[in-house]
Amino acid sequence: MTSAQRAVTESASEPSEPVQRHQGWRELEDDPRWYETAVFYELVPRGFYDSNGDGVGDIQGIVEKLDYLAWLGVDCLWLLPYFPSPLRDGGYDVADYLSVASDCGSVEDVKQLVEEAHRRGIRVIADLVINHTSDQHPWFVESRSSRDNPKADWYVWGDDDQRWSDVRVIFCDAEPSNWTWDPVRQQYYWHRFFHHQPDLNYENPDVREAILSVARFWLDIGLDGFRLDAAAYLYQRDGSNGENMPETHAFLQRMRKEIDRDYPNRMLLAEVNQWPADVVDYFGDGDECHMCFHFPLMPRMFMAVRREQRFPITEILAQTPAIPDGCQWGIFLRNHDELTLEMVTDEERDYMYAEYAHDPRMRRNLGIRRRLAPLVDNDRGVAELLHAMLLSLPGSPILYYGDELLMGDNIYLGDRDGVRTPMQWTPDRNGGFSRADFAQLFLPPLMDPVYGYQAVNVEAGTRDPSSFLHWLQRMLSVRRQHPIFATGGIEVLPADNPSVLAYVRTGPGAKPGSELTVLCVNNLSRFAQAAELSLARWEGAVPVELIGRALFPPVGPDSYHVTLGPHGFYWLELEERR
């Protein structure tokens, strides 16, 4: 019996629960545009919860923790790769697309996870690594074996390593070139990432069909969509930088078309680490990806707080084009990768390194590998401010597991593992993550005096009504009651104080023909600040603070004065006007 099978059996042996709704569970609505208002929660299956005591988190572990996630108020889980893999890149080196790594569970487990999540009103998407496979994948093993086997053209082979020399090397710390010599086939193969991740050859129609059938396989299991890994790099062309090629868009549009046709209410989230003006192409005319990550916003939020000025944020908002109806940005503070600095200028990158990564170990490729809490020196005020902005700026927020506890990281672990340490559930052994011996754990849990599991864990967070966890849970609940945060328009308001970032989210109100406006004011400074805002358009409105429902002084014809505590923020609803 595999560990995964054992997990299923153990789970099944527990008192079976009649299918019923519990308090706090929500209906899964039949809504093709659910992702526009959803709050996503990204988790590393191996690091979340170990259900079978083998030291590695698994799919059944996620099933067991669904009630916690439902309580927190997230709408969709994003699972990092759980496929069989040599794990040389956190599972993004897939060795088999159609099964689950034995230490993570089984395809049946994924099916059960989806069903149980859906019962709680939570959807589930997973990573789909479409650009490349592991060099252990049978497709590559066959392709490299000779130059004339049936899969000989499933990867990109060349006799020299000079072609496409304009294409950048993304993992520049580890790879000298995008070509690697294969001694078996006696040719070079092309890879955008690590040399053990050969790029699939999308010129070959069989490859395109194979990837589409992988998508269909998981949609049949019940997944609600995919995060398309490295979606910008599917094709390369001579004389180009090999990114955002028209053929790449054509393939993604085809994928979208097939999904729309056969699988209602599913979505595609593209990972395209580019400037917003280029990323919008991945929305097509509303016929390509439903969502795209907004990468440049995130480092600028950190930069704005550090510089205590709004311009890093307002600049990137000004550069963000409108997106087609039915499309949405995915915005985040931190994720499983480094805090990416590809989308800032060299000068800004130097600044960010100096500010946030004093120790060179914190740096990786063009980024900083830290979790949210250490990035902000564990300053809860800053963490709250950053989340207040994350939840009120345009886009669907994506939380990273453990950040709701202000978990720390371990910069001494290799690669990006520093931010993938086990979720901290209790102050007990291994932080409640696993019953296995410590030495057996896939990564050591944090045990330092500040971020260690003894102090930072879900149990402590849920028991303490003033914890960050409770604060975030309340904020998610407030956001859910105001879909305007998800779908409303945004306008940055002038404020005379550079440390104050003010914007309004506007959209239709509850009454027909009415307009609703929520004013968000953020103090990026660690000192109390005052600002004057031009709110004359809303003259007569009485602002209502959304969290405590306190009334603020009515808006007059002149500028509106606000005062904010250090790193303070307000969400103020300006009453509906007909």
Added chain:
Amino acid sequence: MTVASNPVELAPLAFSYLERQVWYQTAIESAPPGPLELISIDVLRSARPGLARLLLGRGEHRFQLLVGWRTPAEVAGVLRGRESALLGPWADDEGSVLAYDAIADDELDIELLAHVTGGSERASRVRRVSTLVSHASLVFDERLFMKCYRLLEHGARPEVEVVLRLDAVGFNALLAPVAHWREDGYDLALVREFLPSALEGRLLALTSLRDLLAHASEGDERSGEGPGHEGDGPGVDDPDAECASAGGDLASEMRRLGGTTARLHLALAAAFGDRPAGPSTFADAEAAVTAGSGEAMGQLASRLAAINAPAAGRTIRLHGDYHLRRVMRSETGWLVAGFSDDPLYAVARADGSLPGRRGSPLEDLADMCFAIRRVAGEALAQRPESEADTAGRLAAAWERRNQAAFLEGYVTTDGVRRLLPRDPAMTELILSGFELAREQRYEATSADA
């Protein structure tokens, strides 16, 4: 357009109205006595609310007054809170009306915008920023800004000329001109885009200093180390490092501002031409150095006297009043503003220099460097006496760091070096000389005050 009533009858009302205005009295302060006269009148709209433009003169001075009229009942509503804008009773074709300064009337302001822009711009809201100076400043829908001049200058008005010509050579770091109203040889109004979120450079600088100088009072608390630890982070022992690590560090912004300034100078050279600089170009710097007593500066004086073209760089038309209140940070970068067009302002300048003059670009740079020093002094003055020593060292480091960043951003901009003296060491010395001149002038003005 003609009407049966006689608009010329508005003139006496306009005369007495003008004489009640502070800006008018200031403008004619030193002029010989003489009567006000009506030069021309142009009815822009005869239907109520009516609108006319009056060109008035007194000696050499010319004034523009926009006059509106409505029924007395309407005027009471329109001028509520702005009753001082009333000119007096008049009669149009339809009967008795009250005439008033049209700038006070939202509807007429919007009408005026349409007139100035040839109908291409319509607005629904207007906000009067300032109506007490020699021009009225109006903001339309928070996107357009109109300066409607009252005190007129014959010939090219420096602001209008500079803005239009810089725009024509493709310099985009200014609020772009949208429309220009010029008649009878006078610039009457200029409409430009308005960026409400742009902030004065001085505010950014003060924010940055606030963050830095707070370190003086926070001391070692920031190190995050408990008792028994010696913090390894920068302390106030190393004010330069402290500046670099402070939250609100402005150096990258100042570097960008340096780049924008270089592009401004290149654009000014393209729009108005550039000429070889010579020893006289640096007379101000030399005089300042001579007046000063420093030995090193003494050497500068003799070297300045010996400098000659082409080693001296070029002269260009200067911004002429370049400091942190004249630059604004917007969503897209720095914008340059305030080409000191206001004649009242020019009169108020301590050195009597007028806008539009030529000189070495180093003069604008010295202005900005001095502004950086002054704002540091301003922030320092707000800190308690007990922190004076630490805060003083931090402020001095901030000044050095930001001046250096500004100048680095400037000199590393493509093509700008040809405007400067060839020898970088010389450039630095001249810059110090000009800065010294600013300082001496400032001190003299402060002493007078």
